[in-house]
Amino acid sequence: MAALGGQAGLYRATQAGFRTRFITAADLLMQLTTALRRNQLEETIKRITKPYRLLIIDEMGYLSMDQEQANLLFQVVAKRYETGSLIL
Secondary structure, eight states: OHHHHHHHHHHHHHHTTOOEEEEEHHHHHHHHHHHHHTTOHHHHHHHHHTTOSEEEEEOGGGOOOOHHHHHHHHHHHHHHHHHSEEEO
């Protein structure tokens, strides 16, 4: 059901001309964890959040997170609060 909501949001946003990024929570956390280990977290968060008017993070309910991953996700959510819209 979550995937349908994300897909509907993506469809409507792109039809309205919004630049949109769709990513699964697992893929997002993999990118963030890798960036943290490579000392590239700030650049990665900017790349994920800045150029898009809408960020859709799908499949949140299927993922268990440790404390580090929860912190990384919070950083993305906080950045989106400052710069654009977010659908979880």
